Amino acid sequence: MEDTVKETYRAMEEAIVSLAKAGASLGLVNHLRTMAQVAIEDSRLDLALLNVRAAIEWGQKVGTANLETLQEMEARLMATVGVPFRSVVEECEVLKDQVRRLLRRAARKRMLEGKLNPDLRFEYEVTAREFETIVEPATVCEDLELFSLEREVVAGRMVIELRANATPVTVPSIASVAKRLELTTLERDVLVTAMMPAISEDFLRAYMRVWGDYLKREPDVAFLSTLVALNEAEEREARLSLEVDSKLVMLRMLTLHAPEGRDGCQALRKAVRVAPWLVRLALGHPQPARHTFRFSDIASKVATVAADALPALNPIKTFLGAEGAGLLVLYGVERQALESAVLAASAGRPVLGVDFTTSSEDSSGDEVWEACGEAKGFGGVLVLDASEALEGNKDRVARAASAVVSWGQKAILLVTEDPERLPIGHIPSKAVRVETPDMKEQTRVWEVMLGDKKPKRPDALYEVATRYPLSLAAIVRAALLVLQGGAEVTGEVLLDAARSQMPVRSVRLSQRVPPGFTWEDLVLPDEVLVALNEIVTYHRYREQVFDKWGFRRKLPYGRALSALFHGPSGTGKTMAASVLASEFKVPLFQVNLASIISKYVGETEKNLAMVFDDAARSKAMLLFDEADSLFARRTTGSTAIDRYSNLEVNFLLQRMEEYDGLVVLTTNQESLIDSAFKRRIRFKVHFPAPDAALREELWRSMLRGVGAMTKQIDYAALASRYELCGGAIKNAVLRAAFQAAEEGSPITMGHLLKAAIREYKESGHLVRERDAAR
Ligand SMILES: Nc1ncnc2c1ncn2[C@@H]1O[C@H](COP(=O)(O)OP(=O)(O)OP(=O)(O)O)[C@@H](O)[C@H]1O
Ligand SMILES: [Mg+2]
Missing domain, CATH: 3.40.50.300 (P-loop containing nucleotide triphosphate hydrolases)
Structure with a gap:
């Protein structure tokens, strides 16, 4: 059945070619329409739409009377074909199909060039120009098989374009990333084709077959730009999108590497690698990989609850809402207060960035670039978090901030020090001080979060706020925990939840x-x-x-x-x-x-x-x-x-x-x-040295519950003979245990005595001959 359909297509395509040769004609328009109808019956709505559009174009030239019905058909097809992507996973399947088409076409081309399966012969001898005018983009094509493969590619592009445009940017998808970064169709295609081998081994193998090199594991610049391009102009454009100063490479969405063992290879042979965050996204993780904050998952909740509790919020919001590049320095003593302020002001947008505590010195340039790309791609707020790592990092932090701004991006820099003392004087920036929320503000957030579930005792909230001063985000988290717990909300329950959110920050020099x-x-x-x-x-x-x-x-x-x-x-x-x-x-x-x-x-x-x-x-x-x-x-x-x-x-x-x-x-x-x-x-x-009775208790307590031990232990003897402190008794017990383990036997009185003597000696006591001989 499928073969018959294919045959029909071919016959019609041949007919179109001869009609096109004769110039625009009604016959051609009718033919395209018929092809569209056949495609509809075959459930190939993408090809149907392509043909209808071509028919309309030709129809306008020849002035056919039937344009309206064609346009109706187009509208109906668009409504069915151009549905939004429901998820990045669904989108990815569609993109995979498109890459498969590109691969089939590339394979066919290589076959025609004699580089792949040279014994296969052309089935059709058709010259290029005859097709050029029929289907956009103009395709130089000498092979009907190739021609129809390219039409499939064009149809695929069209559908992806339609669906991407129909998809709201709020749905995390490659389409929304492309939209936010204002990628061209070809840039997106380059990105997608570069990504596929990182997503699936099948694609990697298919790529290897087409490029005919089974050692190379990453596509190179030359391969990608010929894979996605349908003609020379497109190929040039694709190449440019892989230059070092292109958007994709600048923002480290793609990075170029010399393939192994080939340092300083020419630009065309550079291997192309996709940023991990894009791979993650394509695999269905709708969240940025670069979340820096502990409370990112409740960001939107924080935004709604803390909206009126934070005075510093407005300048941050204004900054985020403004057009263009810039740097906002948020400073204050409490890292979590800074975090809360950013989360609250970002109103549910993802907050992501570079944490200078964890990022390493040499990679930071790349890291900042990549973070910029990811932030943009997710429509997120870019944060440079130096709140806990400013010491010794000031220049690095300043470089990063300056880079972000000079690339026309926007970032919030978090520091715990007066920004006057930072070497960022040359960067146009604004500074906002974020105070740790006071008792009243904290109590308010507790109140808003708990609503009518709050404890009856009037001063319960005040008590939690005084005992455990928390950032607003931490209060939101604590309150969510309490509410999810479902139990009655008492002062005790609140104190426990608040305590669980207290940051255990380390104390320096200790x-x-x-x-x-x-x-x-x-x-x-x-x-x-x-x-x-x-x-x-x-x-x-x-x-x-x-x-x-x-x-x-x-x-x-x-x-x-x-x-x-x-x-x-x-x-x-x-x-x-x-x-x-x-x-x-x-x-x-x-x-x-x-x-x-x-x-x-x-x-x-x-x-x-x-x-x-x-x-x-x-x-x-x-x-x-x-x-x-x-x-x-x-x-x-x-x-x-x-x-x-x-x-x-x-x-x-x-x-x-x-x-x-x-x-x-x-x-x-x-x-x-x-x-x-x-x-x-x-x-x-x-704390006195223990007497004999306590020593016996210490021996007993340290050996309590130990399974691998003989029953005959004379605790009283151990205690009375050796005046050891708790610490020494603990050491003796451990020593005996290891000794026994080495001998493969349970712990015996002998082990304990021997260990006790050792401890006794080490604590500077003289040991009687009789004991030492044991
Ligand atoms: N009174 C005790 N009860 C139970 N175990 C004890 C006691 N004293 C010491 N130990 C054991 O000895 C170990 C060491 O004790 P610890 O570190 O508290 O001593 P310390 O008095 O602080 O000594 P230092 O003055 O050297 O710091 C403990 O971890 C414990 O295992
Ligand atoms: Mg001590």
Whole structure:
């Protein structure tokens, strides 16, 4: 059946050729119309439309009376053929078909040139000029097979064009990317043909067959430009779209590489590679790959909710709405506040860009270009995020900003520093300061988000906002979590959700102590546990006592929650601090005081200020080890150095006093610490070396639940014989476990004794002969 249809086409095409030779005639118009009707019956609506259009064109020349019916037919066909793409996946299938047509045509051409299957002969001897006038674009063609293949290509282009135009730009698609970037038909074709081998192996194989090289894995410039072009003019245009200064290459949608092992090859042989974001899009990911923000997925929600809660919003909106290139510098201390402002102002448009924390030095030029292309392609807002990576990167950031503007693009630069100090003076830019949203603004966003689901208690929202100051985007996320949870929204539920959104930012010059220990893990004398409990109580009721009961006025200072943990090494000081941090649900950061003390005037204060500033932002609990290194040195201030060290001490005390969270100082040498300081610290907890009973408990606790262990363990003996601290007992247990593992046996009393002796020796004790012999 199909063959008969094909035969009919051929016969008619031959007829058209002879009619066309004779010049415009009614006969030709009628023939084209008949061909259109046959094509409709064959469900080839694209070819039908092509023929109807040709018939109209010829009809206008010869002045046929039937133009109206032809135009009606055209309109009907357009309505059926030119339907919008529903998704990028559907579009991609259509584009694949088109590339298949291009490939068939290229294969046929190569065959005709004798480069492919030379034994195949022409079936038709028809000369070029006879076709030229029939179908646009004018095709130099000597082969009827090739001719009809090219007509298929033209029909395919036409349909793609129609459908792309019908597709709204809001539907993520290659068509919308092409529209936003104002690509020409050929530029789009070049992009699509370059993309196919990256999307499917089948295409790669087909390409290899057509170009006749099975080693090359990427199409080159010459191949792509002949593949997409139907004539010489098109080929020139396609070549130009692959030049280094073309739009596609400038914006790194396509990159040109020397194929492997062929450095400095000529321009035509350069391999063409497609930007990963385009491949992703073509594979059906409707979101930009280059999202820089944590809250991108709720951007439109943030935009609707925060619309009136942010004063900085209007200048940002104006900037985004304006025509032309430009740079807007947003600065403020809180990265997330900056993020919220951008998301809110971008009103649901995707926000994407370059994050200088993660991007690498050498690739940044390419990266910025590519980000520009992706932002444009998605109709997104381009952000250069240097909010956490300005230090040491200033020139790079400035270069990127300057590049974006000079390429006629628009970007928002995020920094946490006054832009006056950035080397961007030469770039026309505007700066807007973004304040961290205050309590009122935060409460409002909570209110808007929760609506009638908000807790009955009137001050519940205010309490969340004070306890966990969040950016607007973070509040939106937290509130969404609460609402999705479906449970009744109580103050507790809100606090939990808010806490989950607190950014854990690192504190410079310190290490995070990973959480994990619980009260059950702590083996301590009762009086230590009581003291720790007192700290918990103080923390829990601090607000109530000072704020609600009015003690703040009576005690203008001395309210800070500071503690000194002193005792031998390995007695659980760090561990106890970590349990407290878990109890308060805050991250714990450990600073070695000795390491941040500097002999340079003013440096120690700077270091301390940095630590406290960072800690305040992440609401962290701070643990200063080796407190004696600073506090033991208080003197009468007779020499210059001493005076400075007193300044440092006073500075630390003052920052501790102002600090909202808990600060714990630890020392192994309490006796060295000046008593004047001890008075200023609210809680002093002594962690003694454990006695025999506690040691037994420590051994038991560390071995509890360990499966690979013999039953006969004499805990009392281990405890009474070796005066070890918790830390040493933990080490001994680990040592025994590894020893046993190596021997392929369970942990025995022998292993434990041996390990205990080793620990005992290492802690500087003498060991009795009898024990050492074990
Ligand atoms: N009281 C204890 N209860 C349970 N385990 C303990 C105890 N003390 C120490 N450990 C174990 O020893 C390890 C080391 O203890 P930790 O780091 O808390 O000691 P520290 O008092 O901070 O010592 P340093 O003064 O050297 O910093 C802990 O991780 C824990 O496994
Ligand atoms: Mg410690």
